[in-house]
Amino acid sequence: MSEADTGTQGSPTGPEHVDAAETATVRRRHGPLRSLPATGLIGLLIVAAVVAVALVSLVWTPHDPLQAVPEQRLSGPTPQHPLGTDRYGRDVASILMAGAQVTLAVGCVAVAIAVLIGTPLGVLAGMRRGWTEELVMRGSDVVLAFPALLLAIMASAIMGASTWSAMAAIGLASVPGFARVARAGTLQVMSSDFVLAARVAAQPEARIARRHVLPNIVGLVVVQASVTFALAILAEAALSFLGLGTPPPEPSWGRMLQSAQDHLAVAPHLAVWPGLAIALAVLGFNLLGDGLRDVLDPRTRGRR
Amino acid sequence: MIRAVGGRALRFVLTLAATSVLVFAFMRVLPGDPAEVALGTGATERALEQTRAEFGLDRPLAVQYWDWISGIPLGDFGVSFVTGEDISPVVLDRLTVSLILVVSAMVLAVAVAVPLGSWAAVRHRRADGIAVSALSQVGVAVPNFLAGMLLVAAFALGLGWLPANSWMPPAYDPLQFLSHLILPVTALAAVQAAVMTRYVRTSVLEIMGQDWMRTARAKGLSRFQALVRHGLRNAALPVLTVTGIQLTTLVVGAVVIEQVFVIPGIGSELIEAVTTRDLLTVQSVVMLLAMITLTVNFVVDLLYLILDPRTAVRT
Numbered sequence: 146m147s148e149a150d151t152g153t154q155g156s157p158t159g160p161e162h163v164d165a166a167e168t169a170t171v172r173r174r175h176g177p178l179r180s181l182p183a184t185g186l187i188g189l190l191i192v193a194a195v196v197a198v199a200l201v202s203l204v205w206t207p208h209d210p211l212q213a214v215p216e217q218r219l220s221g222p223t224p225q226h227p228l229g230t231d232r233y234g235r236d237v238a239s240i241l242m243a244g245a246q247v248t249l250a251v252g253c254v255a256v257a258i259a260v261l262i263g264t265p266l267g268v269l270a271g272m273r274r275g276w277t278e279e280l281v282m283r284g285s286d287v288v289l290a291f292p293a294l295l296l297a298i299m300a301s302a303i304m305g306a307s308t309w310s311a312m313a314a315i316g317l318a319s320v321p322g323f324a325r326v327a328r329a330g331t332l333q334v335m336s337s338d339f340v341l342a343a344r345v346a347a348q349p350e351a352r353i354a355r356r357h358v359l360p361n362i363v364g365l366v367v368v369q370a371s372v373t374f375a376l377a378i379l380a381e382a383a384l385s386f387l388g389l390g391t392p393p394p395e396p397s398w399g400r401m402l403q404s405a406q407d408h409l410a411v412a413p414h415l416a417v418w419p420g421l422a423i424a425l426a427v428l429g430f431n432l433l434g435d436g437l438r439d440v441l442d443p444r445t446r447g448r449r
Numbered sequence: 450m451i452r453a454v455g456g457r458a459l460r461f462v463l464t465l466a467a468t469s470v471l472v473f474a475f476m477r478v479l480p481g482d483p484a485e486v487a488l489g490t491g492a493t494e495r496a497l498e499q500t501r502a503e504f505g506l507d508r509p510l511a512v513q514y515w516d517w518i519s520g521i522p523l524g525d526f527g528v529s530f531v532t533g534e535d536i537s538p539v540v541l542d543r544l545t546v547s548l549i550l551v552v553s554a555m556v557l558a559v560a561v562a563v564p565l566g567s568w569a570a571v572r573h574r575r576a577d578g579i580a581v582s583a584l585s586q587v588g589v590a591v592p593n594f595l596a597g598m599l600l601v602a603a604f605a606l607g608l609g610w611l612p613a614n615s616w617m618p619p620a621y622d623p624l625q626f627l628s629h630l631i632l633p634v635t636a637l638a639a640v641q642a643a644v645m646t647r648y649v650r651t652s653v654l655e656i657m658g659q660d661w662m663r664t665a666r667a668k669g670l671s672r673f674q675a676l677v678r679h680g681l682r683n684a685a686l687p688v689l690t691v692t693g694i695q696l697t698t699l700v701v702g703a704v705v706i707e708q709v710f711v712i713p714g715i716g717s718e719l720i721e722a723v724t725t726r727d728l729l730t731v732q733s734v735v736m737l738l739a740m741i742t743l744t745v746n747f748v749v750d751l752l753y754l755i756l757d758p759r760t761a762v763r764t
Contacts, residue, residue, distance in 0.1 A: 184586075283460070287467045289746075290739040292701045302723040302731045303479055303486070379592055383705050386594050387720055406598060406709070410606045420595040427590035 185436015191429025199245035208236035210243040210396050221414065229414050232404060241418055243396040248378055248426060251312050251391075255377040256370050258316025259323050264366055266320070267327025268358055271335060272350060281328070285321030293318035293380040301389040308391045315380045319373045326369045330362030364441030371434030375427045382423045398423050453754055461747040468739050469521075473514050476732035482506075483728050487530040504530050517732075521740075526733035536730050540718060544737065546616065547707070547714035551699045553630065554637035558699075559692065561642040566649025567681070571672050573654060582650060588643025593702045597636035597709040604632060614711040633710045637702055641695055648691040652684040659683075686757055693749030697742040 181189065202210075208226075214234035221229050228237040270281035291299075297314035304310045334340060334357060343353050384390035385399025393400065398419040405415035477483055484500040485492065492500075501507045505516065517527055526536040565581055572578030605613035611632055617625040656662060657672075657680065665675035704716030711717075715734060722730035 283464065283467070286460075286464050287471060290464070290468050290742045291735075292698060292742070294701045294704065295735060295738060298704075298719060298723060299475055299731065299735055302726070302728065303476065375590070382592050383594065386592075387705060387708060389720075389723065402595060402598065409598060409602050413602050416595070416598050416602065420592075420599070423592055423595065424587070424590045427592075428587060431586065431590060 180440050181436045182439055184432050185439065188429045188432025188434070188436055191425055192433055195245055195426050195429060196249065198242050199249050202239075202242035202246060206236075206239035206242050208239045210235060210239040211394050212236075221412075228418050229412070231401070231415060232408060237401075237415065237418055240396040240401060241398070241422055244398045244401065244419065244422070245426075247308060247391050247395060247397045248381060248423075251308065251315065251381040252374045252377045252430075254312040255316035255319060256374050258313065259319035259373060260366060260370060262317075263320040263323025264327045264362075267324040267329075268331050268354055268362070270324065271328040271331025272354060272358065278328070281324055285324045288318065289321045291318055293376065294383055297380060297384050298387070298389060301384075306389045306392055308395070311381055311384050311390050315377045318380075319377070322373060323366065323369055326365050327362055330365045331358050334358050334361045364437070368434050368438045368441060371430050371437060375430035375434065378423065378427050378430065450754070450758070454751065457747065457750050457754075461743065461750075465740065465743055468743065469518050469736060470514070472732055472736045472739065473517065476728050476735070477513065478510065483530060486726050486728055489726075500530065503533075504528065506530075521733075521736065527729055529727050529729055531725055531727040531730075536733055540715065540730070540733060540737065543713055543715045543718045546712060547700070547703050547716060549619075549630070550633060550637065550703050550706070550712065550714060551696070553634045554641060554699055554703075555692070555696055557634060557638035558641035558645055558695070561638070562645035562649050563681075563688070565642070566646040567653050567676060567684075569646065569650040570653035570657060571676060573650070581646070585643045585646040585650070588640060589647065591640055591643075592705075593636055593640045594705045594709050596639050597633065597706055600632050600636050601709070614709075616710075616712045633706050633712060636709070637699060637706050640702070641699055645688070645691060645695060649684070649688055652687045653680060656680045656684045686753065689752060689756065690749060693745050696745050700738055700741055 212235060214230070217226070217230050217234040220226060220234075223229070226236050226238065228241065231237055231240065266281050266285075270278040293315045296318045297311050300310040300314040301307075337357075340353060340357050343357060348356075381390055381397075382399035382402070385397045386403045388400070388403060390399055391397040401419035402416055402423075405412070405419070408415055482497070484497045484504075484506055488496055488500060505513060508516075520527060524537055524541065526540055528534065529536050565585075569578045569581035569585070573582070601613050604611050612629050613632075615629060617629045619626040653676065657676070662675055662680060665679050666672070670678065703714060704719060706712070707714040707716040708720060715737070719731065719734045721727075722734065
């Protein structure tokens with residue numbers, strides 16, 4: 146459906162930001178879902194499935210994910226345990242379902258932290274320019290020197306391993322991404338005629354930010370959020386794999402992989418299922434992000 | 450040009466300084482009392498006093514910071530509060546191991562990604578191009594430690610071709626060294642190659658739509674000839690940036706991969722230090738990794754200036 150969007154791109158001489166505003170209304174008429182490319186739709190379905198599994202696991206799992214049955218440890222697939230059991234004889238399918246909760250919770254909180262800090266900073270930098278911009282950009286350079294995983298390892302060194310420290314660290318490490326995206330979008334919007342008109346009309350800065358800037362960069366932020374969510378899932382999995390993330394007994398995909406390592410020779414299925422779950426969730430958010438970018442980001446629109 | 454290089458160098462030094470202050474604040478000020486962290490909450494006040502005096506933790510923070518940071522350019526990271534031993538020899542020794550791992554993985558990833566990504570771009574409408582593109586999308590989603598575990602399950606435990614873990618210094622037995630290197634490097638490189646293939650594909654795809662590429666085709670060059678003669682040089686710029694960014698994610702990826710393969714690298718050192726609450730070692734290793742990240746970014750910035758002199762004017 147993206148051809149429909151490309152058709153609305155207006156006169157080739159017109160500046161790009163005007164197109165952005167135009168498509169915003171066009172999108173509303175068609176609905177964002179209908180113009181999502183097929184791969185984006187697949188991503189959306191995967192994400193919806195992961196969310197559904199996490200929600201279902203809140204009220205129902207085939208077995209108690211924490212209940213150990215020692216005489217059934219490390220069993221392969223049986224009718225009673227379709228995905229087998231782990232080293233304590235716990236049902237892998239149930240742990241897997243419950244593990245989706247932590248994954249999504251970490252992703253949501255981390256992305257929320259990064260959006261809420263990064264976006265205003267980026268908008269501020271793009272609107273004020275000058276030393277404010279310099280400060281924000283150099284600040285994000287410094288934070289960029291610490292990848293999410295490294296920051297999370299530092300946090301667990303001083304505060305001990307916990308889901309909260311993982312969320313905070315991953316969220317903080319993702320702030321520069323949002324600041325940069327928001328700044329780039331803001332710069333573009335600020336050079337548009339409607340912002341010029343608003344400034345000539347002596348509208349206060351906060352109002353310009355709310356009325357003109359934010360609505361026009363929401364797409365960029367949403368795309369960044371989807372991609373960051375995927376990165377957060379990977380970081381949380383790695384952290385739990387290292388034993389520095391979600392502490393036991395709380396089910397977590399990363400820690401399932403960690404314990405699977407000890408039984409790789411006799412029970413490789415223990416690595417396959419959580420591994421598949423992580424890869425699928427990350428794939429889902431990445432595909433969704435790419436699809437949304439095609440629809441929402443004026444810079445890549447019309448490229449294919 | 451000289452102004453542009455100078456500006457970037459200044460920015461690099463300032464960022465480095467700010468980063469070091471941040472690391473110091475995070476590891477030394479935030480936990481409250483580093484002596485208590487080292488000895489545990491059950492320690493007596495006398496033991497705490499003694500540790501503080503021994504490691505100079507009772508001095509003003511600014512003095513402690515200067516003491517720590519001024520040693521780093523000389524390769525001196527200080528003395529661990531936990532073991533009481535010099536940190537530097539172990540850290541530098543283990544850094545070498547990690548760098549072997551990371552650099553080999555990077556070379557392998559680039560060697561795979563550039564041809565594969567170009568292929569996917571040139572044939573982006575054909576089945577094989579789409580297959581490469583889909584495969585890379587899936588590869589990006591696989592955590593490197595999972596790739597490592599699967600490789601171990603298949604080639605070490607299943608087929609028995611290669612050792613499952615541990616490390617062999619190259620001086621000890623070059624052949625053994627290589628056989629221990631293959632699986633971890635492949636695990637690191639595979640995921641990295643997937644990420645880079647996507648960037649190379651996008652970059653080449655964009656280049657292929659340019660007017661001068663059409664001119665090259667009109668001269669009678671085939672798609673591949675035009676790409677090799679004119680395209681790749683131009684596609685190299687964004688790919689270079691990504692390579693720089695990826696190098697830093699590789700360093701962090703190595704932290705996890707070292708755990709999978711029980712390799713005594715800087716990552717294992719970091720995790721050990723975290724579990725033994727050895728704050729100064731954590732602080733120094735983190736600073737070292739951040740320094741590597743910033744230096745790589747700086748070098749990429751400079752290379753960018755050489756490859757595309759226009760950027761010198763723009764910023």
